[in-house]
Amino acid sequence: MKIVVHDTASAMTDLLQRPVEERPDALREIYSPLQGVMSRVMGDVDLVGMHQQLGSGFRIDREDPRYLPAVRRMQDTGVWTRIEDSLATAWERISRAVPGVKHAETVHVVVVLGNPDDHHLTVRSAGFFGSGGFPGAIQLTIWPTDTSLQKIGPAAAHELHHNVRYANVVWNPATVTVGEQVVAEGLAEAFVRELAGEEAMGPWTKALTGAELERTYEKVTAGIDVAGMQNLPAYVFGDATAQLMGYQPVGLPDFAGYSAGLRIVDAHLAASGLTAAQSVALSAREILVNAGVPTGA
Known part of the structure; x- marks a missing residue:
């Protein structure tokens, strides 16, 4: 490259x-x-x-x-x-x-x-x-x-x-799911952590804690199979950014999908023994299954 x-x-x-x-x-x-x-x-x-x-x-x-x-x-x-x-x-x-x-x-x-x-x-x-x-x-x-x-x-x-x-995983705007997007963000932030430590990560994955993180995780994983590019911003970036982009809110805080995605990816890494670098080309479904997140995709 x-x-x-x-x-x-x-x-x-x-x-x-x-x-x-x-x-x-x-x-x-x-x-x-x-x-x-x-x-x-x-x-x-x-x-x-x-x-x-x-x-x-x-x-x-x-x-x-x-x-x-x-x-x-x-x-x-x-x-x-x-x-x-x-x-x-x-x-x-x-x-x-x-x-x-x-x-x-x-x-x-x-x-x-x-x-x-x-x-x-x-x-x-x-x-x-x-x-x-x-x-x-x-x-x-x-x-x-x-x-x-x-x-x-x-x-x-x-x-x-x-x-x-995305040179390895197909990204189709009509069929891409919440699961794919939050997995991708979680993997990318876990990769930053592997390279340079937790302090190098963006603020997005660490913004939510405690009960708010639990609520966010439950809502994001409940919508894990929601498909279509226009339906994803609220799940990934949160309501405020979705509205800024002209999309519908779903009741989630800023960068909800990053926090939920990192939690999913951390569960996958623990279960598989792989790194985020090694997981770069894995399907979202494989990562979600490893993380114990039900998906119909």
Whole structure:
């Protein structure tokens, strides 16, 4: 696997010094390494439109004096090098654990500055998140804070686990289940823990404890066979994020599926003796069975 972490620091610095009317085309160039990969799965997707619509990425329709210093802070703290090193370590671990595992020949990694005024990014997601479910493409969004700068490398490893998983496991938007999504998130976070310890994990899997975790686990596992991409966000990300994305809530707190997914994966790891790296290409059904979660899938 060839991993290419694109120099979006220079590209964003250039973009932020251009007139506002030139910025959409400059942002399209930044996203261009992902365009071909994602279009093969999603059709003719407009990544700049998605960036603007979702609101978590930096604004391109106005000047903001916070942006250039934020990019410089990311450069000064070695964000791109950290991500590159973390991904190299992650791929070495997975390829040793599962020799011959299917994977994209080249994975393009694009890091973009986040929007400091976006509550979903800066509060709910602690300043960073990523997308890595399209084999060959990883996109990371970050607003630099002490926490996000510390965790962006492990977050990239989390996304690489997804990237390899979905080169092996079929992800069909019409048939994908809650079980698949929460298993994938649990595996990716357990993988981060294997690589760098519990302190490197994202805040999502540890947000729920006690009675709230029990209630969440029961509700998520009761919906484990719910299918269809449009039905999953509330189970995985919680009601608030689902509503932000235009989907129906189901009565779950933020990142419910991450906490439930890690609990499922931990039960699978204990029962099977496998690692999260070794489990990257296993079906959700096998993991759910090992964890003792009933499923009709």
